[in-house]
């Protein structure tokens with residue numbers, strides 16, 4: 106379902122002793138014995154999903170769509186990127202949905218954004234889904250403070266029925282608040298971290314509310330869960346991707362540029378950056394994840410990628426089939442000199458561009474990985490996201506790193522809190 110290509114000699118990597126290491130990682134992973142194994146709930150999550158759970162989410166999503174024109178999803182990092190990635194990938198470029206919109210807040214701290222958001226929703230019916238596993242993250246908590254007051258001022262007692270809280274089942278300030286106010290509650294499983302949570306209520310509730318088929322999304326993830334379980338260093342794309350990027354990392358390629366020709370995938374790239382960046386960037390190790398959308402960025406970062414410092418590897422996320430396309434037509438006077446393209450579709454153009462860019466960058470010293478997904482729909486996105494999560498675990502374990510914690514994010518938080526004189530800092 107996912108097909109991974111590599112510009113170098115893959116067989117070579119594997120015979121250089123990587124196979125035994127990968128087997129060890131694989132066995133520990135599925136025996137749930139590796140570093141951070143308390144957070145491996147996502148590994149077989151879709152196998153354990155009950156129809157009841159999915160129906161409960163569907164019912165809540167239908168209720169939200171009935172009571173509101175706008176759902177504001179409040180969250181940051183893994184608590185918003187999965188939903189944002191799927192919704193952006195599936196919704197149309199324009200005329201998103203005039204009857205029902207999903208908007209996001211709490212993923213930055215901008216007074217102007219929140220003010221304009223509150224103005225924008227003034228003549229619309231509103232529901233909130235506030236998502237925080239810890240229930241204590243400052244940015245969403247701040248946004249929720251404003252939006253909760255907005256809801257209470259506007260809806261009075263009815264506000265509680267329009268507020269949906271997704272948080273830990275047992276702890277956190279958000280849970281206490283949700284219980285006190287009687288908000289609708291959904292759970293972030295304790296053994297699944299934010300960046301691995303897209304198939305839990307964290308991702309599924311907003312995605313269902315946006316009108317997309319969560320069953321197909323989960324089916325895709327479930328197919329990946331089953332198919333990518335086999336220990337096959339050559340044919341399992343999750344192992345292959347991890348092995349190739351690790352080999353390149355060891356050769357000094359310490360930055361990975363994830364490139365796509367599909368602009369709708371730009372938030373999948375953001376999700377991927379958090380996934381790999383937070384999972385691997387520890388102990389002064391890890392590949393730094395960067396993203397570009399082509400051909401747009403060929404006219405900005407393309408120069409650097411072709412010719413700048415040689416520590417880059419490039420992975421292309423390619424969608425093989427498109428639903429909608431345009432074919433270049435023959436113009437009478439060929440004033441723009443594009444008649445040589447007559448009969449070529451814009452998708453064909455991008456596929457050729459992929460080949461050309463890949464050849465050029467390779468000759469400039471940038472190694473290439475190709476990740477092919479068949480098409481952009483719920484099923485294939487579910488498959489892709491699971492593939493990346495699994496591959497990321499292999500990749501971090503190859504660096505001897507716990508993929509599931511993020512100790513480094515505490516330092517800047519402590520510094521900010523100290524400057525703001527938060528009690529206890």
Ligand SMILES: O=P(O)(O)OC[C@H]1O[C@](O)(CO)[C@@H](O)[C@@H]1O
Nearest residue numbers: 182183184237238239242299514
């Ligand atoms: O869901 P929470 O606990 O609000 O955390 C949001 C994000 O913040 C982080 O903890 C980093 O600060 C991420 O790992 C996480 O996805």
